[in-house]
Amino acid sequence: MDLRQAVITILSGIVGTLGFSLVFRMNKKKIIWAVIGGAFTCVVYVVCCRFFSHEFFQNVFPALFCAAYSEIFARLTRSPATPYIACSIISLVPGSKLFYTMYYAITSDMENFRTTLFQTFRIAAGLAVGIIVVSVIIREVNYNKFKNIYDVE
Amino acid sequence: MTKEKTVDVESLLCLALDIGKSMIKCGAEISRVEETIIRICCAFNMKQTEVFSIVSMITVTTYDENEKSYTQSRRTYSHSTNLGKLEKLNALSREICETKCDISYAKEKLLEINSEKSVFHVTALIGHILGASAFTVFFGGSILDALAAMPIAVVIYLMNTFIKARGMNKLFYTALCSAISGTLAFVFAKIGFGNDPNMIMIGDIMLIIPGLMLINSVREMLCGDIMSGLLRMIESIIISAAIACGFAVPILIFAKLGW
Numbered sequence: 001m002d003l004r005q006a007v008i009t010i011l012s013g014i015v016g017t018l019g020f021s022l023v024f025r026m027n028k029k030k031i032i033w034a035v036i037g038g039a040f041t042c043v044v045y046v047v048c049c050r051f052f053s054h055e056f057f058q059n060v061f062p063a064l065f066c067a068a069y070s071e072i073f074a075r076l077t078r079s080p081a082t083p084y085i086a087c088s089i090i091s092l093v094p095g096s097k098l099f100y101t102m103y104y105a106i107t108s109d110m111e112n113f114r115t116t117l118f119q120t121f122r123i124a125a126g127l128a129v130g131i132i133v134v135s136v137i138i139r140e141v142n143y144n145k146f147k148n149i150y151d152v153e
Numbered sequence: 154m155t156k157e158k159t160v161d162v163e164s165l166l167c168l169a170l171d172i173g174k175s176m177i178k179c180g181a182e183i184s185r186v187e188e189t190i191i192r193i194c195c196a197f198n199m200k201q202t203e204v205f206s207i208v209s210m211i212t213v214t215t216y217d218e219n220e221k222s223y224t225q226s227r228r229t230y231s232h233s234t235n236l237g238k239l240e241k242l243n244a245l246s247r248e249i250c251e252t253k254c255d256i257s258y259a260k261e262k263l264l265e266i267n268s269e270k271s272v273f274h275v276t277a278l279i280g281h282i283l284g285a286s287a288f289t290v291f292f293g294g295s296i297l298d299a300l301a302a303m304p305i306a307v308v309i310y311l312m313n314t315f316i317k318a319r320g321m322n323k324l325f326y327t328a329l330c331s332a333i334s335g336t337l338a339f340v341f342a343k344i345g346f347g348n349d350p351n352m353i354m355i356g357d358i359m360l361i362i363p364g365l366m367l368i369n370s371v372r373e374m375l376c377g378d379i380m381s382g383l384l385r386m387i388e389s390i391i392i393s394a395a396i397a398c399g400f401a402v403p404i405l406i407f408a409k410l411g412w
Contacts, residue, residue, distance in 0.1 A: 018287075024234045099362055
């Protein structure tokens with residue numbers, strides 16, 4: 001990925017994050033924090049694309065960053081983290097890959113179907129693992145506070 | 154509070170379930186819904202609360218101090234993403250847990266949050282336009298392609314507000330939406346407004362494809378909610394298959410016409 005392409009990716013990622021936070025009807029006062037989070041997530045993604053060629057690693061670090069950022073700003077602005085995560089991660093979501101997977105499936109293009117299917121699931125797993133690692137850490141830190149609710153058997 | 158208020162457990166449970174149902178409807182994770190219901194019941198001194206929830210169903214049994222059990226359930230049908238509403242519901246459930254307010258008061262507030270109908274919103278329309286054109290550029294389209302994606306995004310938004318709200322079959326609606334926007338993309342590319350119909354289309358597809366739902370499903374499965382994770386994953390795969398089928402229609406038609 002050269003510099004020009006990286007700049008285009010980051011700028012369009014920012015506009016896309018803004019667009020989708022309006023589509024998801026996020027609280028208008030908090031959109032600015034989601035857009036900043038989306039911008040930095042795109043930057044981390046572009047940097048990771050330079051260092052890794054595997055889709056899992058390209059996506060797990062941006063997701064880690066995004067989830068950590070969202071948890072911090074959720075605490076600062078007194079709201080749940082889900083809205084921030086959903087908006088900031090939207091530019092990495094494998095929407096086009098998922099579409100092409102199903103498109104190759106219905107046109108019986110098995111070669112391409114197999115490659116895009118595995119790409120889609122590597123990306124999805126990378127993003128999900130990144131988000132989960134942060135939420136597991138948060139849960140362990142807060143364990144004493146919510147002991148009665150988690151109620152380990 | 155020294156003297157504990159006695160509450161009507163039936164209506165408390167009804168309130169907790171209504172909040173949970175509204176949360177699922179605006180796209181919350183299952184673990185958040187279960188936790189919210191347990192917290193509300195805990196706040197009113199229920200001895201033990203058991204919740205099971207999947208995307209389409211919540212069932213709760215709670216035991217009061219006399220070991221008397223109360224069970225209620227809710228069925229949910231459609232769900233979409235509405236993060237502003239999710240935030241308000243979360244704030245309401247926090248308020249209920251902290252202040253232990255009257256149930257009738259909480260019910261009124263819940264009604265207020267839910268009363269917002271899905272009518273035409275200018276900001277959501279702008280969001281559709283921005284999102285579609287930005288993702289056209291993100292996936293490698295030109296500026297002209299991004300401009301061509303804008304009117305299609307408006308069409309998708311109008312269809313979302315005026316047709317989807319009537320409760321049409323979700324798969325059929327998605328395929329129809331995809332077919333109409335695909336045809337428009339081909340026509341635009343043909344008359345010279347945009348270079349590549351696939352690039353015009355991919356930005357608009359981001360608006361209807363359940364990519365976020367796929368991520369959430371993997372997340373839920375890894376967190377242990379395997380049932381609802383599987384349901385969500387299968388739903389997202391079927392919906393994207395419907396989108397692909399819808400998009401295949403204009404491709405076949407235009408190939409026949411020899412454009």
